Amino acid sequence: MTIATLPALFISHGAPTLALDGGAVGVALQRIAHNLPRPTAIVVMSAHWESHEIEVSSGHRPETWHDFRGFPAPLYQLRYPAVGSPELAERVIELLAVGGLTAHPNALRPRDHGVWMPLLHLYPEADIPVIQISIPIHFKPSQLHYLGELLAPLRHEQILLIGSGSITHNLAELSWQANDDQPPTWASQFRNWVVQRLAHDERDQLFDWQQHAPFAHKNHPTDEHLQPLFFAAGAGQRFSLVHSSFMLGALGMDIYRFD
Secondary structure: OOOOOOOEEEEEOOOHHHHOOOHHHHHHHHHHHHHOOOOOEEEEEEEEEEEOOEEEEOOOOOOEOOOOOOOOHHHHHOOOOOOOOHHHHHHHHHHHHHOOOOEEEEOOOOEOHHHHHHHHHHOOOOOOOEEEEEEEOOOOHHHHHHHHHHHHHHHHHOEEEEEEEOOOOOHHHOOOOOOOOOOOHHHHHHHHHHHHHHHOOOHHHHHOHHHHOOOHHHHOOOOOOOHHHHHHHHHOOOEEEEEOOEEOOOEEOOEEEEO
8 A cells, every 4th residue: 555645734724714614715725635645644733832842732532622702603613523643642752852852742732723724624524633733932933944844754654744824914904894806015025925935945034034024023923823834844845835815905825835
């Protein structure tokens, strides 16, 4: 039996309402799942789990966490009941240890919406084991890239690696009445700069995005939603653009693939 090598993905998971109405992003995620060999397991780094040390979810059946407020009631009824995998969590911890990084299991961590929202569109049957890895708050982009490199061997075991964040993320600048076909210039220029750096494999400039990217702080007042991109980019080198759009005016919904 041939074991497929899967890519790593960076997914902009957008607002929680994406879970109810996937739109073009949902279609793109469904197409990815259709075109990829079925994963044996999934590892997700979400923007919504930051920690002082690297932690890996190791529970058998993590709860679905609705870690947001003020959205339509049907959102809070959604569940993503995929099992966890303590065995895979231990394998992740071992791979990181080989590269000199210490990680700890966390059997109590529930799944935040950065994990279950995109998976609802990718694999709605929730029948593939899923674990989550945290973002160490002191890690620089180059260190997250290295973390991704250490877990890249999992791709050769038919395990899908996902960084779930957002290519732009300034909630104070979003508009529920915006024309999503015409994002503000500051958002589109930042998104284009990131894509160009990835396309030309200019990783060093990308790591120093806060100094080089146009409107860096306006697009990311805090950096947690961009951090999963560096993890995904480290896990697979060859970049391709899968989907690009905006919602709520300035919220970038790009999806990138790294082979």
